[in-house]
Amino acid sequence: MRILHVLDHSLPLHSGYSFRTRAILKAQIAHGWTVAGVTGPRQNEAGEAEAACERFDGLDFYRTPTPPVRRAGISEWREVNAFARRIDSAIEAFRPDILHAHSPVLDALAAERAAKRHGLPWLYEIRAFWEDAAVGIGTGREGSAKYRLTHALETRAVKRAGAVAVICEGLRDDLIARGVDPARIMLSPNGVDMHLFGDPAPCDAALARELGIHGAEVIGFIGSFYDYEGLDDLIAAMPVLVARRPDAHLVLVGGGPAEAALRRAAEASDARAHIHFTGRVPHDRVERYYGLIDILVYPRKRMRLTELVTPLKPLEAMAQRRLVAASDVGGHRELIRDGETGTLFPPGKPAAMARALADIFADRAMWDERRDVARAYVERERSWSSNISRYQPVYQSLL
Structure with a gap:
């Protein structure tokens, strides 16, 4: 089985997100699957040099060039468009059997477009809701117009994905309350690479x-x-x-x-x-x-x-x-x-x-x-x- 993971960012950037991704990919390789990742435009925000492809710690990543900065709202849609194009080219190079998109929801929107073009099934994995993460780090406000829009986009992406994974019961219960069929939700809890x-x-x-x-x-x-x-x-x-x-x-x-x-x-x-x-x-x-x-x-x-x-x-x-x-x-x-x-x-x-x-x-x-x-x-x-x-x-x- 060949799996292409659609990611916000990855190693060599250090974050809990990156280390969870590394653990998943390493464990899937050990399981006998062939995997690669494609990262979005935000991979390069920390000043990392842009590269078309990169191998790090034995893992292969396709990188997305950072589009020119535009005002908020337009900027996010430009990111989705650029990311969807890069996923297209990564699919042609890697030939996956399935797309595995990871939150935030911008990744899901880009993955959905690419999956539809290539006739591929796709899974959407949620580690946190983007709107709540923004409130947590002080860049968003609960109940604002942007919060409600992001909430709606998240629900739409979940209902359009072939299946959904979440890292904990709290996220699962929230999706069920939104009307998502529990049978479509799998639990993939946080784990430790021993x-x-x-x-x-x-x-x-x-x-x-x-x-x-x-x-x-x-x-x-x-x-x-x-x-x-x-x-x-x-x-x-x-x-x-x-x-x-x-x-x-x-x-x-x-x-x-x-x-x-x-x-x-x-x-x-x-x-x-x-x-x-x-x-x-x-x-x-x-x-x-x-x-x-x-x-x-x-x-x-x-x-x-x-x-x-x-x-x-x-x-x-x-x-x-x-x-x-x-x-x-x-x-x-x-x-x-x-x-x-x-x-x-x-x-x-x-x-x-x-x-x-x-x-x-x-x-x-x-x-x-x-x-x-x-x-x-x-x-x-x-x-x-x-x-x-x-x-x-x-x-x-x-x-």
């Missing part, structure tokens, strides 16, 4: 001393700094946590749009000496930071995006045998069983978060069992080597 995250990282004592946390009780976050991640609440929890656990320190690894505001909040905190920013870290060095942190904390705010979508980072932390604590929102409840694989605390309540974290530090006797149970859960239910088989019956039905 070859990348399979071996727990040892504590790097030299790095701990460099950060000033050697011998401390360390909580941390590794990822992108968006407002919906709730890192401002985590910083606000630190004075309460330090009052109960004087050796507690917070390490924030990464960067993003909220970084400047978070640094200001940390500097103004009574616990500022216990809060450490590392900046962005190359992906091949991230494991060193996992090894420093006792508890990975994911304090997402309660909003439509976080209620519907499951994140990838908590699974990676569990695979690294790190303890996990997270806000009690829908996306986290699909991954974390409170008191078994992790700890859930009320969203938007820094004092309650601090109390939950202090209680974990006070009960070290349960740490090894909690780590073992969480890692076993990832190996059993959330590794890509097992998840990938879910696609086969859907592909076969489309063919």
Whole structure:
């Protein structure tokens, strides 16, 4: 079977989207399928050099040239047109049996055009609704004209695709509420490539001393700094946590749009000496930071995006045998069983978060069992080597 994946972007750009894509393609190759990807115009927005084709990490990608910038609205349709043309040429070169389009919805619109021209079946996989993602990162407003239009386009694309995949039950339930037949929806949950995250990282004592946390009780976050991640609440929890656990320190690894505001909040905190920013870290060095942190904390705010979508980072932390604590929102409840694989605390309540974290530090006797149970859960239910088989019956039905 030959599968052409239609993607917003891919490696060498680093994002959760890119790493999920890599895991899917690698697992499909291991399954015996022949795969390639075609990426949209936004692949080049980060200043990457444009190329017609590129091989990275053993994976083949067809690239789409970036069209000239136009005003909002017109610009998106120019992207869809340019992307559809590039998918046409990739189909002629690769000769796929099926198109597998991944969100956002612009990719689905382009894939639908190309699939119709070539008489190919196509699957649409949704990782998040584009309109909700825009609200989450502060570039959109729920209920606005653009939000409603994008919502309508998403529903239209889902109903026109041969089949639909979603990463979690929250997205599935939302589509069913829109009138989509449940029999057309498959669940392809987030998973972990155990070859990348399979071996727990040892504590790097030299790095701990460099950060000033050697011998401390360390909580941390590794990822992108968006407002919906709730890192401002985590910083606000630190004075309460330090009052109960004087050796507690917070390490924030990464960067993003909220970084400047978070640094200001940390500097103004009574616990500022216990809060450490590392900046962005190359992906091949991230494991060193996992090894420093006792508890990975994911304090997402309660909003439509976080209620519907499951994140990838908590699974990676569990695979690294790190303890996990997270806000009690829908996306986290699909991954974390409170008191078994992790700890859930009320969203938007820094004092309650601090109390939950202090209680974990006070009960070290349960740490090894909690780590073992969480890692076993990832190996059993959330590794890509097992998840990938879910696609086969859907592909076969489309063919």
